[in-house]
Structures are given as structure tokens and as C-alpha cells.
Amino acid sequence: MYINQLETPAxxxxxxxxxxxxxxxxxxxxxxxxxxxxHIKTHKIPEIAHMxxxxxxxxxxxxxxxxxxxxxxxxxxxxxxxxxxxxESKLERLMxxxxxxxxxxxxxxEFTLRGLSGAAQREGLELETLVEFDxxxxxxxxxxxQEAAELARIIARSPGLRFGGLMTYPSNENTDPFVVETKAxxxxxxxxxxxxxxxSTPGMWQAHTHPEVTEHRAGMYIYGDRYxxxxxxxxxxxxxxxxxxxVVSRPTAERGILDGGSKTFxxxxxxLEGYGLILEYPDAVYYGQSEEHGHVDFSRCARKPEIGExxxxxxxxxxxxxNLFNQxxxxxxxxxxxxxxxxxxxxxx
Amino acid sequence: MYINQLETPAxxxxxxxxxxxxxxxxxxxxxxxxxxxxHIKTHKIPEIAHMxxxxxxxxxxxxxxxxxxxxxxxxxxxxxxxxxxxxESKLERLMxxxxxxxxxxxxxxEFTLRGLSGAAQREGLELETLVEFDxxxxxxxxxxxQEAAELARIIARSPGLRFGGLMTYPSNENTDPFVVETKAxxxxxxxxxxxxxxxSTPGMWQAHTHPEVTEHRAGMYIYGDRYxxxxxxxxxxxxxxxxxxxVVSRPTAERGILDGGSKTFxxxxxxLEGYGLILEYPDAVYYGQSEEHGHVDFSRCARKPEIGExxxxxxxxxxxxxNLFNQxxxxxxxxxxxxxxxxxxxxxx
Numbered sequence: 001m002y003i004n005q006l007e008t009p010a011x012x013x014x015x016x017x018x019x020x021x022x023x024x025x026x027x028x029x030x031x032x033x034x035x036x037x038x039h040i041k042t043h044k045i046p047e048i049a050h051m052x053x054x055x056x057x058x059x060x061x062x063x064x065x066x067x068x069x070x071x072x073x074x075x076x077x078x079x080x081x082x083x084x085x086x087x088e089s090k091l092e093r094l095m096x097x098x099x100x101x102x103x104x105x106x107x108x109x110e111f112t113l114r115g116l117s118g119a120a121q122r123e124g125l126e127l128e129t130l131v132e133f134d135x136x137x138x139x140x141x142x143x144x145x146q147e148a149a150e151l152a153r154i155i156a157r158s159p160g161l162r163f164g165g166l167m168t169y170p171s172n173e174n175t176d177p178f179v180v181e182t183k184a185x186x187x188x189x190x191x192x193x194x195x196x197x198x199x200s201t202p203g204m205w206q207a208h209t210h211p212e213v214t215e216h217r218a219g220m221y222i223y224g225d226r227y228x229x230x231x232x233x234x235x236x237x238x239x240x241x242x243x244x245x246x247v248v249s250r251p252t253a254e255r256g257i258l259d260g261g262s263k264t265f266x267x268x269x270x271x272l273e274g275y276g277l278i279l280e281y282p283d284a285v286y287y288g289q290s291e292e293h294g295h296v297d298f299s300r301c302a303r304k305p306e307i308g309e310x311x312x313x314x315x316x317x318x319x320x321x322x323n324l325f326n327q328x329x330x331x332x333x334x335x336x337x338x339x340x341x342x343x344x345x346x347x348x349x
Numbered sequence: 350m351y352i353n354q355l356e357t358p359a360x361x362x363x364x365x366x367x368x369x370x371x372x373x374x375x376x377x378x379x380x381x382x383x384x385x386x387x388h389i390k391t392h393k394i395p396e397i398a399h400m401x402x403x404x405x406x407x408x409x410x411x412x413x414x415x416x417x418x419x420x421x422x423x424x425x426x427x428x429x430x431x432x433x434x435x436x437e438s439k440l441e442r443l444m445x446x447x448x449x450x451x452x453x454x455x456x457x458x459e460f461t462l463r464g465l466s467g468a469a470q471r472e473g474l475e476l477e478t479l480v481e482f483d484x485x486x487x488x489x490x491x492x493x494x495q496e497a498a499e500l501a502r503i504i505a506r507s508p509g510l511r512f513g514g515l516m517t518y519p520s521n522e523n524t525d526p527f528v529v530e531t532k533a534x535x536x537x538x539x540x541x542x543x544x545x546x547x548x549s550t551p552g553m554w555q556a557h558t559h560p561e562v563t564e565h566r567a568g569m570y571i572y573g574d575r576y577x578x579x580x581x582x583x584x585x586x587x588x589x590x591x592x593x594x595x596v597v598s599r600p601t602a603e604r605g606i607l608d609g610g611s612k613t614f615x616x617x618x619x620x621l622e623g624y625g626l627i628l629e630y631p632d633a634v635y636y637g638q639s640e641e642h643g644h645v646d647f648s649r650c651a652r653k654p655e656i657g658e659x660x661x662x663x664x665x666x667x668x669x670x671x672n673l674f675n676q677x678x679x680x681x682x683x684x685x686x687x688x689x690x691x692x693x694x695x696x697x698x
Contacts, residue, residue: 007438041640063641083641084597086608086657089356108598111656139642140598140606248433249457249489257489259435263672267616291390291668292412292432293488307460308435319640323612324672326695346675346695 120160171198469509520547
């Protein structure tokens with residue numbers, strides 16, 4: 001089967017580029033002695049997770065129990081779930097997972113720790129638990145080394161839990177000072193910070209500038225997107241994920257309508273102009289969306305597309321795009337090599 | 350099973366409100382002699398489509414062949430697909446669908462019509478085809494009554510096609526004049542405009558002010574959302590779809606983090622402030638998103654939530670939210686009544 005036989009919109013991955021992206025970043029982290037723990041939320045495809053492990057990743061990162069369950073089922077042996085898991089039902093699923101794979105988790109509150117400890121203790125398990133801290137993103141995470149140290153001490157004395165270290169997103173200029181200070185606070189408790197998990201794709205090539213960080217979590221590095229291009233971590237040629245659309249209408253001389261809208265590309269803008277870059281018409285502006293229509297202004301393009309013409313887009317944000325497709329098509333040259341179900345997509349919480 | 354036993358994030362539909370929304374709008378259209386042809390892109394659930402038909406809808410509207418295939422498989426007998434269907438593979442699927450159900454389609458170009466005619470002719474079918482016109486949205490659709498009349502004439506002389514009428518979105522102040530003018534142009538050709546399909550949920554209660562429109566397509570009216578509230582078509586009490594989230598982190602005195610982000614609510618803003626309305630904390634601002642985190646500012650709330658507390662949100666845009674869930678849970682009071690797979694979600698193109 002050839003690419004031009006695929007129905008559109010189609011999410012297509014160039015396998016050569018995917019493999020090169022996986023290999024290149026692994027080589028970089030290996031050279032710097034940093035463990036690679038890629039985030040699979042970007043692809044949600046067990047086969048790609050296996051490619052990442054085979055290249056040298058120490059394990060994977062998942063954001064939801066549902067993702068981790070799919071990955072465990074597919075034989076992934078080591079999973080990090082850096083999310084506050086709360087509620088009896090989820091804790092039960094977490095314990096089933098912990099019996100099956102090498103599992104580590106995080107918490108940023110005593111509330112989360114109580115739940116984890118109770119569940120692990122009942123099951124006779126010892127769960128590796130890291131403390132999440134806020135390096136400036138303003139999402140989850142404790143706000144100070146003092147709070148981090150206090151949670152570490154609670155972990156250390158909680159039955160069923162083992163203090164694993166620290167976690168943040170992203171790795172940045174605040175990360176190392178926070179870790180150093182927390183380590184100093186914990187020294188008198190005899191608590192070692194064995195593992196410091198940092199991450200991000202935008203900052204992937206600066207991972208070696210964070211001596212305190214022992215492992216890096218990146219997700220988008222395998223696919224790339226306009227956001228990754230904008231912040232310079234990848235080149236356009238590195239981008240392996242494209243969305244192929246068809247021009248289904250040319251109602252005016254300047255406007256063209258694609259068969260991919262917000263249910264294909266999501267409405268993520270991330271500070272970019274437009275909802276995607278059309279490779280054949282780089283001067284076109286994908287300025288608006290309906291759910292199944294992309295509204296494009298071709299006025300700046302010397303040549304304009306015909307109805308029925310196919311176009312190839314680099315989306316703004318690859319993670320949310322793959323989450324909208326049932327399948328991703330792996331291609332080499334103009335041939336379809338493999339069709340991967342996005343197995344952990346829309347997975348239960 | 351009770352609502353509070355559901356894992357979060359959960360998409361929950363209050364069945365009493367859903368039924369009332371379906372009945373109320375059907376009654377209104379019945380009173381005004383307008384055919385009801387609800388758009389199932391909002392729910393993608395065959396059971397709800399059957400409820401709409403049972404209440405009196407003449408058929409349903411789908412936006413993708415994949416949706417229509419799922420609905421046909423579930424026994425829906427009459428499907429309108431107002432989208433330019435292009436490409437051999439899709440046209441083949443369209444013909445399979447046309448043999449199975451009463452199918453009508455639209456086109457806004459001769460290119461689309463050639464494809465439809467060729468495919469229908471080969472199959473010995475006669476496909477009811479409407480001309481899409483642009484009433485001002487600036488999406489698809491011919492721009493003038495002259496163009497509409499020209500396409501109608503092409504349909505009338507194309508083997509395999511039968512001219513069905515006109516279609517636009519939304520119904521507005523331009524709709525009736527466009528239809529009247531097109532009818533006048535077609536009179537000398539002896540071509541009757543039997544069906545005029547208009548639509549929108551924001552304008553649902555003005556459907557009767559468009560005497561030329563014979564059928565109305567609304568989608569969101571069954572669920573409601575913040576967008577529908579903002580434009581006044583529904584009240585907060587009418588909103589049947591909610592998303593239940595858990596507060597998983599309270600990293601600062603004012604910030605709370607929910608377990609629903611852009612992969613739960615989408616990043617659709619639609620001109621609103623924030624990504625959802627938290628019913629228990631109406632003064633809270635859901636100001637930011639990660640993929641699996643909702644970032645909420647509770648500083649304006651006198652009481653602030655505890656970690657582990659559940660909250661109930663009305664999303665900005667119900668259609669894209671249900672598309673992100675594998676299942677929607679129907680509830681009555683505090684009890685789970687039914688769990689519906691979102692069967693046509695992420696359906697092939």
C-alpha cells in the first residue's frame with residue numbers, strides 16, 4: 001500500500017526519522033551518563049515504547065494508569081507514573097500494576113502519600129516513591145526544599161513506601177539548586193536522593209547541564225512538531241509525524257478548506273500562528289477550525305491548491321494529535337510499512 | 350453503582366436533562382413544522398441517536414463517513430452527510446452506505462459532484478445531493494445564488510444524482526434571501542428546491558424565523574456547554590453533560606490542580622475565560638492546561654477545595670469533550686444508569 005492510497009486525514013510517521021530521533025537522543029544521554037526514560041503520552045503505542053527500550057531507555061514514563069496498564073500488558077517491564085494517584089479504585093489498579101512491573105510513582109502531598117502507603121502496605125508491596133517539586137512551571141509539586149524534605153521523611157517512615165528521590169518538570173535553572181538544597185536537608189536524616197527525574201523536549205539538549213538530574217523524560221522528541229521547531233530543539237527535517245489532509249473545498253480564490261479540523265489537530269496554538277504548517281504551501285495560513293474542517297488562507301501563495309489535492313502538515317502539538325487518531329501509519333518513502341493502533345489512547349483514567 | 354464510585358475524569362450525562370432537551374427542541378420544531386435532523390457529531394453514541402429518532406427526528410446528520418457507518422450499523426435508517434466526500438476509497442464506502450440506508454449528501458463544487466456521480470452511476474444508485482452554500486460563516490459552500498443554481502443544474506443532469514435542495518450552516522439573516530434568489534433562478538429550469546437544511550444550536554430557538562428552511566440540524570442542544578450558555582440558547586440547569594474531576598494537588602494556597610487537562614476538555618476556548626466552569630467553585634478560574642492537568646486559581650473562592658475532593662465542570666465545548674472520552678456515563682440522581690461507549694469516536698475518516 002502506498003501513502004497516496006491512505007484515506008485522509010491520516011497521521012503518518014516516517015519510520016527512518018522516528019528511528020533516527022530515538023537513536024540520536026539516546027546517544028546524547030548515553031554520552032552524558034543520563035538515564036533515558038521517555039514519556040509515552042506522546043505516542044501511546046507499545047511498539048514505539050519497545051523501540052525506545054531497545055535503543056537503551058531504562059524504562060518509560062506514563063501519565064495515566066490506563067496508559068501504564070496498556071504498556072504493562074504489552075510487556076514493558078519498567079514504568080514511572082509521575083502523577084498523584086488518588087482514590088481507592090485507582091490505588092487498587094496501581095497495586096495490580098506494581099505486582100506486574102517495576103513501578104515507581106510520585107507524590108506532592110501527605111494526602112497522596114497516605115493513600116499510596118495504605119494500599120501498598122495492604123498488598124505487602126514496597127513502592128518506590130519520588131517527591132514532585134515545582135521548578136517554576138506552576139503546576140504540581142512542592143514549593144520549597146523544606147517541603148520536599150518533609151515529604152521524603154514521611155515516605156521513609158511510611159509502611160509500603162521507599163523514598164526514591166525527586167521529580168520535576170521541566171529541568172531548568174531552578175532544578176539543580178532545589179535538589180542540592182533538599183539533599184543537604186536530608187543528609188542528617190541519612191536519606192539519599194538516589195534518583196532525580198527531570199525532563200522536557202524543548203530542553204532535551206541541555207540535559208547535560210543539570211548535573212543533579214539522573215534521568216530525563218522527553219516525549220515529543222520522537223515526532224517533533226511546530227512547537228518543538230519554534231523552540232529550536234528539532235529541525236523541520238527531524239519531524240517524523242505529519243498529518244495528510246485533502247483540500248475538500250475552494251469556495252473563494254483565496255480560501256481552501258481541509259478535511260482536518262479541531263478533532264484532528266486539536267485547537268492547541270501554543271503561541272504559534274495558525275493550527276499547522278502546510279509543507280507544500282508554507283506561506284498558507286491555517287487560520288481557523290471547525291471540528292472537521294481546517295480553514296486556510298492561501299492568499300500569500302503564488303500557486304494555490306486544487307480541490308482534491310493532498311497536503312502534508314506538521315501539527316502544532318504532536319501529543320494531542322496522536323491522541324485524536326485511532327491509528328498512526330508508519331511509512332518508508334512512499335510505502336506504508338506498518339499501521340499502529342494508538343493502543344493507550346483515550347485509555348481509562 | 351454510584352457517581353462517587355466513578356474514577357475521574359468522568360464524562361457524565363444526566364439522563365433526565367438529556368431526555369428533556371431532546372423532547373423540548375423536538376416539540377418546538379414540531380410546532381413550527383420544521384423537520385429535526387440532529388447532528389450526532391456531538392455525542393457519537395447510537396443509543397442517543399435512537400432516542401432522538403424516537404422523539405420525532407426525521408433522521409440524523411453525520412460529519413464523517415466513519416460516523417455514518419457506525420450509525421448505520423446500529424440501525425439508524427436515514428443519514429445526511431453534509432460534507433464534500435472526495436477520493437475513490439471514500440466514494441466506495443459512501444456507496445456501500447447508500448445501499449444500506451436512506452442517504453443524502455452535499456457538494457459545493459463540480460469536482461465533488463463528478464466523483465459522486467461517477468460512483469453512484471457505477472452502482473446504479475440515485476443519490477440525493479444538496480448544494481452547500483455559505484451563509485456567512487466563511488467555511489465551505491458556494492458564494493452566490495448563481496453558483497448554487499449552476500451546481501443544482503449539474504446535479505440534475507448528472508447520472509446517479511438527484512437534486513435535493515440546499516444546505517448551509519448556520520441559519521442566519523442571509524439564509525432566506527439566498528434560498529429565495531436561488532429558487533427564482535432555478536424556476537425556469539423546472540428544478541424545485543424541496544429541502545433546505547439549516548442549523549446550529551446557538552440559533553435553535555430562531556429556527557422558525559427562517560421560513561425557507563425546512564429542516565434544522567443542531568448538535569449541542571442535547572448536552573449544552575459554556576458556549577451554549579454564553580449565547581443564551583440554554584440555561585445552566587439544562588446542561589446535561591458534566592465532567593467530574595478530582596483535585597489531585599494543592600501546591601499553593603490559591604492553586605489547585607485537577608486531573609483533567611487538554612486531553613479531557615480540549616483546548617477550545619471559544620472566546621470564554623478559562624477551560625470550564627467548576628460548579629462547586631463558580632468563582633474559580635480554570636486558567637491553564639497541561640495534557641492531564643487542569644490548572645485552577647481558587648483565590649476568588651472563600652472556601653477552597655481539599656486534595657482528593659471531587660468537582661463537577663461544565664466544559665466549554667461539549668462536542669470535542671465527548672470525542673476525547675471512550676465512554677459517557679448516563680446517571681439519574683446519584684446513580685449510574687448506563688455506560689455508553691462513544692462508538693463513533695475517532696472513527697475512521
